[in-house]
Amino acid sequence: MKIMGLDIGGANTDCVIIDINDKHEIKSIQEYKEYLPMWKDNEKLQECLIKLYDNDSEIEVICVSMTAELADSYTSKTEGVLDISKKVIETFSEKIVKFVTFNGLKSYDEILKNPLDAAAANWIGTVNAIKYIKNNCIFMDMGSTTTDIIPLKNRTEIASGHSDTERLGTGELVYTGMLRTNLATIVHEVPVKNIPTSVSSELFTISADIHRILEHITEEEYTCTTPDGKNKDLTSCKRRLCRLICADLDTLTDEEIINITKYIYEKQVEQVTQGLIKVVEKTGLTSVIICDLGNSKICYNAAKKLGLDIIDIDEYISKKSMSIITAIGAVQMYLEEQDTNIQLIHCI
Template sequence: MATSILGLDIGGANLKAATADKRAVSVPFPLWKQPDKLPTALAELVAKFPGVEELAVTMTGELCDCFETKRDGVHAIIAAVRRASGGRPINVWSTDGAFLNSEEAKQNHMKVAAANWHALATFAGRFAPDYGGLLLDIGSTTTDIIPLNHGVPSTYGTTDWDRLQMRELVYAGVRRTPICAIWTDRVCAELFATTQDVYTILGLLPEAPDDRDTADNRPLTVEYSLARLARMLGGDREVLSDDQIIHFATRIHSRLKQQLAESARAVYYDTPSAPELRTVIVSGAGEFLARPVATTAFPETIADRIVSLNDQLGPDASACAPAYAVAVLATEHRR
């Protein structure tokens, strides 16, 4: 019987788990608010997958400001995984393209810190095995733009610092990004609204009346999103019409799309000796945005060469793509 491996992606806002047979679960977990509860939350998540024998781990949560340094964050996350593991073997993905055991991961913390993009790109490369490819993964908080050379990730940097400088990491996503980080002209520089308000208003994200993880802790509905976005303009729904607010939402969407398209072009065409671009792979909670970003960035190349991980994997596994990626990579490594 094949060993069942559970992939874990431990982020700052969500915990994600998946197996290679596409069972997947994502749960919200604001790590920066409650790092002491991470072991319990992970144990509860692992318990949803009875029968797993090993854990394959990747992470981004070490950047949370509840940790003094990334070293502290990596060590705390690995300690939490150990407590939640029930004695199962643990392997942690590194940007060397290999798994490390938990002690090796602690000793090489910068190679496992924020390595989930590398795991996903390594897995996604199989959908672009020939010539040039690009992974465009838009999440709730960040966007990863990863060039692929015959299926292999080809990047300048492996740390958040390096990747931000090279625009391979863009700190903008479709849910948690403050509007004032995207639109700076004649708006309030306050956390009055986030991008999930824009995309809820535009019908690209579903309403979630039970979700109060919003700028004002009111429900994620069109009505409240309109009010939050009006506040960004120094107004409210008595001062501004719905049409004015919706127009503002449309402009924010257009600006974010253009900013990400410019980064995608810069990343790919600044790569030395980049092969002809043949495939763009889109994924993440913001896959609906990644597709127009791709066609805007590369209109002459890839109109009919976009691969959707949502289509390839199904919505559950796609929503937990880095966790699924490490589960698959670990399973293949085991074989």
């Protein structure tokens, strides 16, 4: 039996295809990621899904989580969930299709009745993948756009919030990420020649630029589009960063650019730390499993500030697999429904 897991995000659609034999042994695992900016290209979703499926007739089950319902192409989350789920069903009309919700996996008919149950439920898939590492812990996962801070007790999520709005209030969701975050949402001013200097709120530069400059990510890992539509080399990243304070490469020295970059990095660590403090105070948990996209160590440094016991997810899973962990978790949820006793986190 082959099972496909999909995580349809606002910028990327992640995919895993797992082949399991009759003895419940894993024969193969294939992992894919497709960049699809749903805020402008949501009509291309089926084309993207077909590409990932690649006419593999052996796939029997499709398990789907989503966050793309919040994309600007939709007027409401309900509209987004209904459109995305419809496109999935139309693409895989001959398959068993299940959607990740806050109440487990649900059929398309159940999604039609309660579409918001599937809205931004991707982190439920993530929890189901990593819960076999440690029974009681906080899982911190910084992605391209947001950071999840998810508490678990007895292998079950105990989050205070479920919707994005609720989680933003509880600290369990921090809207800051490695790639797509507008730097003007991280800082309101930066030091320039020892003078606190206000920043422009224009979308001149994003977090990928500072992490590229600090060598936390490679040019290949800078997977989103740039604000100016230009290159992702170091010079281009520094040029965009200069515009944050309406400057350019002629008016700022390289040392000044690096100082600004390091300052913003520390402020991003502070953003994540504030969310983590809320979760720790609420739950009393002292162990943290961390996952940082690239080599930024933002989650690590936030946990270190609070003196928490740190477990690096890299000890259990490759960075490539971790980048599609929600899709893997969606499949894990189905395997548990089938009582297979397979723990994917120990197989990938």
